[in-house]
Amino acid sequence: MRNRLKFGAAMGGLMALCSFSASAQELPDTMVWTSYDVGSAGYAEASAIADAFGKEFGTRVRIQPSGSGIGRLQPLLQGRADYAFLATEAFFLSEGAFDFASPDWGPRELRAVAGRPAGITLIAAGDAGIKTVADARGKRIAFVAGNPSVNVKCEAILAFGGLTLDDVEVVTFPTYSSAMSSMTRNESDATCTTPTTSQLYELAESPRGIYYAPLHADNTEGWDGLKKVLPIMGPSDEDVAAGLPEGEVAKMAAYRYPVITTTVGKSADDVYAFIKALDETFDIYKSGTATMSRWALEKSGRPAIDVPFHEGAVRYLKEKGIWTAEDDAWNVKRTERMDALVAAWDTFKAENADLSEEHFAAAWMAHRSEVVARLN
Incomplete structure (x- = not known):
């Protein structure tokens, strides 16, 4: 009797674990994405993918369009959006470059899920x-x-x-x-x-x-x-x-445009589920625009891209046989560059807090170039 109880408890635990694992790879009921504004290729493609997710999985997606890179990034960084369909502002933010060289911004950690060649x-x-x-x-x-x-x-x-x-x-x-x-x-x-x-x-x-x-x-x-x-x-x-x-x-x-981007802290299981859904609904949305066939993961799930790929995306791409050792090496090098710039920013900002915003940005861009040169 005691052995049967132990066996039952063990099976119950195993079933709970399996249930958790399966549910961890399901899409949420609702999601928020940001994109370029209405009329852009990015908005049209995000809309086609969102529609496919709804048809296949019942997931409701609300798309927040914005004509500025900052407008697309802020909801993501503030936790009000799950994913952002970005252009090169993903690269610029990861580098703390141009509009993101101000004291309020600086380099931030971002991760890519996939990005269509454009x-x-x-x-x-x-x-x-x-x-x-x-x-x-x-x-x-x-x-x-x-x-x-x-x-x-x-x-x-x-x-x-x-x-x-x-x-x-x-x-x-x-x-x-x-x-x-x-x-x-x-x-x-x-x-x-x-x-x-x-x-x-x-x-x-x-x-x-x-x-x-x-x-x-x-x-x-x-x-x-x-x-x-x-x-x-x-x-x-x-x-x-x-x-x-x-x-x-x-x-x-x-x-790459759009680049589907999320934060470094996004759950690996959540990102795995997202890119899996992106792959499984490909036949639904691939004809949504003239270029959406390029979302095939063999094209959109490989470096080079603006920021490192998220670990959840890499896990799925490896399972599909798409991700290579060369891709892994690229991702490691790109992550090291991002980490070096984030670390350099923390020191630089503390040492130059008295500069005007204009002089701060110019000094940081010069320092950033030095940091990048040391990495190459």
């Missing part, structure tokens, strides 16, 4: 007379207030053509959506963004038309100039773009 170049109105990046000299270039993700990429792409911000007329718009639609309204001549943003289809159909300034892979001087500004992009051939004739290819730069 193309970007200087996208011009067809009647603006911009056939190469160098032709943008003196032209009106649309930037987005508080959005280093878009603005610094544009600065890097202008450098491809030997231009700086002093060589163009920067026109700043309050939101991403208004900047992207500004060419159609003849309030700007060009901007830099992904080629499937909805406003670009409107531009392509407008009397102004659309043109993609090429970033040819064999232009060594151009790429050297670009990477001095932003070293996370490389050449890419894009065949899906607003107004691009079927069968043609546009020569662009590649980066």
Whole structure:
């Protein structure tokens, strides 16, 4: 009798453990995600994935759109959002760079779940007379207030053509959506963004038309100039773009957008469940936009990406046979860089608290470069 009781207790404990393990890998009933604002590729793709999660698992997702990187990050960092569909602000925050070089920000720990490969170049109105990046000299270039993700990429792409911000007329718009639609309204001549943003289809159909300034892979001087500004992009051939004739290819730069990002403290089981759901619902959302097939984990679940992959994502990617030893080495190196910058920031901030915000940011960016140089 005693042995039967012990056996029953042991089985009960095992069943409870199994039940916990299974429930730990289920999606929550509700989630909050942040994304670019309505009309952006990021919002459209987050919406398609959220719809697939609802159909397959009954999970209700509320998407909080924002036209600024800070607006997408704050809910995540404050615990009011579970995941953020980010652009390069994920990299900038992890580095404490640009808008995040202020005393209120600095480098923060973030982790990636997955990130779709995306193309970007200087996208011009067809009647603006911009056939190469160098032709943008003196032209009106649309930037987005508080959005280093878009603005610094544009600065890097202008450098491809030997231009700086002093060589163009920067026109700043309050939101991403208004900047992207500004060419159609003849309030700007060009901007830099992904080629499937909805406003670009409107531009392509407008009397102004659309043109993609090429970033040819064999232009060594151009790429050297670009990477001095932003070293996370490389050449890419894009065949899906607003107004691009079927069968043609546009020569662009590649980066990751959107990058599904979460905090370092997010439960590994929660992230495992999320990326598993992302994989299992792929057939539902893969046709949601022209580029959503790139969410296949063989493409979106591999480095390089803006920040290290979360351990929960890595666990699933290893189970699927996608994650390699080289990927692991990349993740370790990227995590070491982030940790070094976070540690350097803590010391730097304490020693420079008396500087004005402007001088603080400039001094930190110089110190950051020194820290990164020592790591390489």
